[in-house]
Amino acid sequence: MNLATHDPVAARPNAAPPAVPSFLKSEAPADLDTVIRRALKPKVIAIDHGEYPADLLHEIGAAGAYRHHLSSQNPAGMDIAAAIDDMDRISAECMSTGFMTWCQDAVAWYVENSDNQHLKDTVLPKLASGELLGGTALSNPMKYFAGIEDILLHAKETADGFIVNGQLPWISNLGESHVFGSIFRVEGDNPRDVMALVHTDTPGFEFRQLAEFCGMEGTGTYALFFKDVFIPKNEIIADPVGPFLQRIKAGFVLLQAGMATGVIEGCIRLCEDVEPRLGHINAYLDDRPDELREALEDTRALVRELATDVHNPDPAYFRQVLELRLAGSELALRAANSAMLHTGANGYLVDAPAQRKLREAYFVAIVTPAIKHLRKEIEGLID
Template sequence: MAGARSIELPAALADWLASHADALDTTQALASEVVPRLAEARLFAIGVPEALGGSGGDVRDAIEAIAAVAERSLTAAFVFWGHRTFIEYVLQSPNGALRERWLAPLLRGEIAGATGLSNAMKFLSGIESLQIAATQADDGWRLDGGLAWITNLRKEGFVAAAAVTSPAGGPPAVVAFRSDAAGVARSDDLDLLALRGSNTAAVKLHAVPVDEADVITHDALNWLPAVRPAFLGMQCGMSIGLARASLAAAHRLCTTTRSGLLDRVEALQGELADAVEQLQEGVADGRFKTAAAPMFRLRIALADIVQQAALLELQGSGGRAYLMNHDRNFARRWREAAFVPIVTPSLTQLQMALQKQAASAGAP
């Protein structure tokens, strides 16, 4: 496979993100604008086959696109990840009717896509039970349960994925449900410390109808490991972009005021580049589909790089970083960096999964 290309954002989008990153982080005022602006820039088409309306490439290109957005706004990148991950589910679903119905509107940003499978990924690693149950009805299934935290639940309309227990003891399935379906209740936006413009909320389902056209897969246990590299890989794009932004700022600061930090900044930039290369190679050759542990370790390593990068930016700024009129981008990136370890699956959950795997491998 050819290497993933570098992604350069259209100037209009880059300028808008730079101008509104603080508002996206601290308010809900611009939450409705993120999906349309990303769609207008054709970012959702990156990594989608041209034959299906995309611009070609693969998941590696989508990772780089999310990273490019995260360099300017982690809120927008978080929305991008949720939407593009749902698109990936549609692409990897064996259900052609689902793809025919949703792919084009998703690419155009006419409806928001919400990944909803954080619970499923934790279930797959033995961390959490499924939170939604499906029961049989005459015309399909009915869904009951809820998810406590989903991003990109756009008030103007969304379609979300969820893993569900199947009726009659069948294997878990993954289904899509619409915001306008009977029985779907979206909460108010969660009162977040940051990333407040990401349309992040909880959702409850009561007897929500779904039929065969809504089923992403009937076999979640086999399908989820295949889609997990895209789910986590694109999530890592958020860490990559944020770390690049903090390290670039730290580098600028250290060349003028604190040159003693420069070696540490450049060494961390090298670590970041190595981690990105490992991630891209693993996503490209498919190794992460059968070996999740190396990808978990990369996600943990990238989160650690983000924390170190933010600290180096702080040290490069010194006391000026605490002045409100100095550089609001630093304060925003500091808050954004606090989110990286807890986005599901959190570092604690990944470490638990690695410990379970190690214990299982060592069992007689």
């Protein structure tokens, strides 16, 4: 994880977004497969050990991975399936990077679906291109709306904005001059929930590294602290947030499928790689690579089907999305367990791909919405 700590004393209310790295200005953007092979693959272990790969994330954006799902930014129109496919290919190599891709996609999804033309004009093109990086801080609000925990950010309304206080744990894909979407509870005469885009350089805002994780360390994950942070009304994504969440929730959850399918693909490849040497004995194991691949392709086919109707308001459709997300988590756990068993003792070595995939699969299963959260939501939608 990036060990830098934000200095609120040096914060600037209108800090410029980070410049595009010079290598992107001097060369034509590479296609995504080239970026994965040339820039991501050599950095996987460093990322797993805590290096936040900002330059790599810029390159992924320049390759077009962050714009497929944004109708206003993609020449071909909204293509959720293409966004998930790119995330799948990235996650097969490194799911930490696949997760950060989802974070970037999610914050852009919020702005794309908002009614805030100011943000659409000034911020969205930079998010879509990867010039500006950002994250999503909706884990706590999602649990709040599901009745799992209380909302952690509270605000007072002023004539021209909101003053926000509170703390959030473990928000990812952040650093200096980043942005993220966040929801807070407005107190006072007109109580309601409001969503805003927050800049990490805003006065009163601070992020700190308070934990060290066994995996996903290079994802720019921090605890966030709001002390009288002023959010102007031109940074508001939705007020009130309820109707907006109905528009974005299916896309928010469905986009995560690319993390699961990518991990599963990576695990299957590990199993296939050892077949020439260990196939004679691995034949006695469950969840063989051909079985897993059949299940994976069925999952990918359902992803493509659901991606064509992502604004469908029918609760039955959203239940299908949740069930797909749950099935992806469960299959990722099966595939990662299989990869460990198929690779044997070699999979248990420090920095072995199999044990990294095992940690990644558990992350798919616990990141919001986690398996237990998904099952609760699905139960609530059953007739």
